[in-house]
Amino acid sequence: AAGVIQSPRHLIKEKRETATLKCYPIPRHDTVYWYQQGPGQDPQFLISFYEKMQSDKGSIPDRFSAQQFSDYHSELNMSSLELGDSALYFCASSFGQGPQHFGDGTRLSIL
């Protein structure tokens, strides 16, 4: 079965640079979620989209923005990167009342 696809898998950036993470949800899933997981931490919710509209907002810094496109894929844009942004970034998708399924994540390293 198709899963949530995230790209890139690994990304290395320097401080103050920008990064764009992409997420392709499971086909027919209508909701996309972004989570950040620091080393040894549990995933923290950033933002979600339902039918291309922002549905919930969590602890997402103002330097980050996200959107969901007409084909339901989503992008997380991160600017003025800081050392503390180094983490695993997961995208999850769901349909209706179904549970969230996670992608393999993007490992972002800030040098």
Next chain:
Amino acid sequence: QKEVEQNSGPLSVPEGAIASLNCTYSDRGSQSFFWYRQYSGKSPELIMFIYSNGDKEDGRFTAQLNKASQYVSLLIRDSQPSDSATYLCAVNRKGGSQGNLIFGKGTKLSVKP
């Protein structure tokens, strides 16, 4: 106090035994509950979800929910070394999956051969 509490472990059980993982949550309005398994450096993998009080069984896994006690548990029968991972309890205030998941810090399970 964290909204979702789990014993960080490690919980060590011998192969073939029952592993019991526990989770409590503080928001009495929480409506849906999930267990994810996460291997180191990998993504959370959905194991079970439960919305109603009682037990829900799927193969070797049983999820138990007690909303009055704000308690949810996961039992793993006939534990295998491949079950060794961190188990994350997650709670959603809204019904189903509409809304963000609030995770506990996870319980590390080690199944010894």
